[in-house]
Amino acid sequence: MAPTSYTALVQSKELSTKSRLPLAIAPSCSLPDLPSPYHVLVRVCAVALNPSDWKMPTFFYAEGNGLGVDFCGIIEEAGPLSTYSPQVRVCGAANFPYAPNGPRRGAFAQYTVADSRCLLKVPDGVTDSQAAAIGGVGWGTSCLAISDSEALGLAALPSKPADKPIPVLVYGGATATGIMAIQILKLSGYLPISVCSPKSSELVRRYGAVGTASYLSSTVADIKKLAGGVPIKHVLDCITTPESVSHCFEAISRVGGRYACLEAIPNGCTLRRAVKVKVVMGYEWESFDVEMNHPVYSRKANPASEALRTTWVKEIQSLLDKREITTKPIREINGGFEGIIKGLNMIYRGEEGDKKLVVGLSS
Numbered sequence: 001m002a003p004t005s006y007t008a009l010v011q012s013k014e015l016s017t018k019s020r021l022p023l024a025i026a027p028s029c030s031l032p033d034l035p036s037p038y039h040v041l042v043r044v045c046a047v048a049l050n051p052s053d054w055k056m057p058t059f060f061y062a063e064g065n066g067l068g069v070d071f072c073g074i075i076e077e078a079g080p081l082s083t084y085s086p087q088v089r090v091c092g093a094a095n096f097p098y099a100p101n102g103p104r105r106g107a108f109a110q111y112t113v114a115d116s117r118c119l120l121k122v123p124d125g126v127t128d129s130q131a132a133a134i135g136g137v138g139w140g141t142s143c144l145a146i147s148d149s150e151a152l153g154l155a156a157l158p159s160k161p162a163d164k165p166i167p168v169l170v171y172g173g174a175t176a177t178g179i180m181a182i183q184i185l186k187l188s189g190y191l192p193i194s195v196c197s198p199k200s201s202e203l204v205r206r207y208g209a210v211g212t213a214s215y216l217s218s219t220v221a222d223i224k225k226l227a228g229g230v231p232i233k234h235v236l237d238c239i240t241t242p243e244s245v246s247h248c249f250e251a252i253s254r255v256g257g258r259y260a261c262l263e264a265i266p267n268g269c270t271l272r273r274a275v276k277v278k279v280v281m282g283y284e285w286e287s288f289d290v291e292m293n294h295p296v297y298s299r300k301a302n303p304a305s306e307a308l309r310t311t312w313v314k315e316i317q318s319l320l321d322k323r324e325i326t327t328k329p330i331r332e333i334n335g336g337f338e339g340i341i342k343g344l345n346m347i348y349r350g351e352e353g354d355k356k357l358v359v360g361l362s363s
Helices: 052-059 128-134 137-147 176-187 198-206 220-225 242-251 303-321 337-348
Strands: 005-011 023-030 039-048 070-078 089-093 111-115 167-171 191-196 211-214 234-237 257-261 275-279 330-333 356-360
Touching: 005 337, 023 337, 039 089, 039 128, 052 337, 070 111, 070 128, 089 111, 089 128, 128 330, 128 356, 137 176, 137 234, 137 303, 167 176, 167 242, 176 191, 176 198, 191 198, 198 211, 220 242, 234 242, 242 257, 330 337, 337 356
Parallel strands: 167 191, 167 234, 191 211, 234 257, 257 275, 330 356
Antiparallel strands: 005 023, 039 070, 039 111, 039 356, 070 089
């Protein structure tokens, strides 16, 4: 039975003393209620860290709100319409904690709340750390970017691969989301090509890219060559810097195409009328509005995105059961909540970019 209070990492400028980030450990948080019949209360066993976990409290600070999204844990309490029952081990994304109007608690806590319809059942043989790294942010964002009719609009699935393989450029293929996207694209019958660092080229190819170009030295012509003479009409930009935006738009076919990115496009970037643009947020398929007081990052609950969620949760569950999808290499950090703070500061400083940082929270 869950306790009445628990420890969590929260956003706090006043209490933050050991970090450049506004983070503090709160030892007596009230246990959250289940916000819908589909939600579950989960005892968190391990969490995975993402760049958004330092960016959001830095640029969208909300005093007292929690942090963290990706987790693995064991269900303690389940709503009447939950997909899973108590004592089932699951992984996925906690309710998005970074919106001022949204849930106040995230995954970086002893207990978290999540919509069971967004979760995966963890197979035997998959460790808590591995499951937390799978989480929900990377594959969820990738699937939305790939399938959303406003984004890349690609209809194939791993269970129903494309009849005709077409190239899809993933800029930033060695990022956690890039690695997920490349695997999903390859399994869906597409030909993922990638721009990444030279040291990551072998890794990205191992995960399914049919070719890579270096972001340090390659030209747009080099990127186009990876497509084997086929025009590039679909691009996922996991970096979204002025340089990446420029390269991506120049690489897209003269007749036009689609460009999906994961952050607001920097001011001053030159876009093209013939290219459809969508900034994709992983929380788009949550069943509630997310108001960030920013037009690019705010989202309304979207039935179309929720329908995609239903489809892709089944697809990813099947891939996980068959061990056909994985994450970038994992680095486990000790120390519990102090370890999370340490890891987020490492990501903030640009360290360990080639590893997925995971922290265990089991008592």
